[in-house]
Amino acid sequence: MSKHAEIIFETGAHSVVSYDDVAELERFLSEHHRRATTGEYGAAQDYVPRTDIEPELAAQADRNATRPAERIHKVLLYSDHPSDLHSDTVDVDTAKNLIDGMAVGGEFDSEQLVQALRDERSPTFPQDQGRLHSTYKAQEDGELDLSFLSDEGDE
Amino acid sequence: MYEHLHHAPCAALPFEGDRVHYATIVFQRWTDLHLNYILGNSGTITPPASWKICLSTTAVSAMARNSAISVTVSGTNVNELASSTAAGYARQDVARTIAQGGIDWAASTFDNTLATGGTSQAADQVTFSFTGVPSPQGANSWFMGDGTALNAGQIYVAADTAATRNFANGDTEKVTATIKSG
Numbered sequence: 565m566s567k568h569a570e571i572i573f574e575t576g577a578h579s580v581v582s583y584d585d586v587a588e589l590e591r592f593l594s595e596h597h598r599r600a601t602t603g604e605y606g607a608a609q610d611y612v613p614r615t616d617i618e619p620e621l622a623a624q625a626d627r628n629a630t631r632p633a634e635r636i637h638k639v640l641l642y643s644d645h646p647s648d649l650h651s652d653t654v655d656v657d658t659a660k661n662l663i664d665g666m667a668v669g670g671e672f673d674s675e676q677l678v679q680a681l682r683d684e685r686s687p688t689f690p691q692d693q694g695r696l697h698s699t700y701k702a703q704e705d706g707e708l709d710l711s712f713l714s715d716e717g718d719e
Numbered sequence: 720m721y722e723h724l725h726h727a728p729c730a731a732l733p734f735e736g737d738r739v740h741y742a743t744i745v746f747q748r749w750t751d752l753h754l755n756y757i758l759g760n761s762g763t764i765t766p767p768a769s770w771k772i773c774l775s776t777t778a779v780s781a782m783a784r785n786s787a788i789s790v791t792v793s794g795t796n797v798n799e800l801a802s803s804t805a806a807g808y809a810r811q812d813v814a815r816t817i818a819q820g821g822i823d824w825a826a827s828t829f830d831n832t833l834a835t836g837g838t839s840q841a842a843d844q845v846t847f848s849f850t851g852v853p854s855p856q857g858a859n860s861w862f863m864g865d866g867t868a869l870n871a872g873q874i875y876v877a878a879d880t881a882a883t884r885n886f887a888n889g890d891t892e893k894v895t896a897t898i899k900s901g
Contacts, residue, residue, distance in 0.1 A: 568809060588850045591850055621881050629882075634891075688814040
């Protein structure tokens with residue numbers, strides 16, 4: 565089972581990445597952050613334009629390749645994909661509390677309960693946590709020290 | 720000179736020539752979910768806790784409505800990128816909320832144009848990161864699935880990428896999924 569990390573970029577983009585050892589993870593972080601601080605592209609430069617699709621879509625290939633790299637803000641470490649570290653089930657006490665919380669006069673809105681149960685089951689937060697915070701409910705094992713990232717390209 | 724196409728022999732019809740393939744496909748599971756879960760309140764065909772955006776080496780033109788995600792590439796099976804050597808690749812979540820969570824769906828928009836109109840809903844952009852060269856390599860499409868195990872789970876919809884993209888260490892790939900109904 566591969567370990568996973570949640571990379572939070574300064575732009576607010578999030579990416580889950582799998583890795584076998586920290587050296588592999590740091591290799592990506594160093595290279596992508598270097599590109600960001602030197603104004604290089606983040607997208608793959610090795611691509612072959614498609615000839616079997618609509619010309620309107622194929623015409624986007626070159627433009628997509630010029631997407632810039634993004635600086636790394638934070639990296640959270642998990643033992644597995646953070647989506648798998650949150651239970652698919654809802655415990656009974658949580659369900660009872662939800663019903664108690666929305667009950668009015670001994671009744672509750674069934675659709676409201678269904679929505680609340682779906683939110684409980686979701687591996688990601690149903691409310692915005694802020695763009696530079698984790699989107700996952702699972703508790704991370706730790707945060708990677710990013711002091712190894714070079715900012716030589718900064719001005 | 721104006722030519723009535725219905726009077727022309729088939730071989731002369733202009734669309735018989737350089738035909739391009741449609742770039743998107745809706746799979747059986749997606750329609751099953753709509754019909755069984757929405758119409759019939761099915762307890763066995765249900766939506767996942769969150770949607771997963773994934774990359775595939777298979778072009779939409781090689782897929783069928785009953786395509787399955789499979790490590791055994793035969794027929795119309797869909798092969799997930801990086802399923803042998805991940806090189807950083809992992810499936811990315813889109814929450815089942817509307818304009819709430821960090822990465823979820825925007826409010827739907829309605830287009831009343833005759834023939835081409837419909838209701839569209841766009842997800843926030845997701846980002847894939849690569850620590851090396853994945854195997855298999857060469858993204859030709861993205862698809863929406865469930866679960867985190869590679870080359871496994873359900874497949875709901877897919878769309879072609881603009882190019883066949885080969886990844887290396889330091890690369891990221893972005894996908895913004897838009898689902899249109901009607």
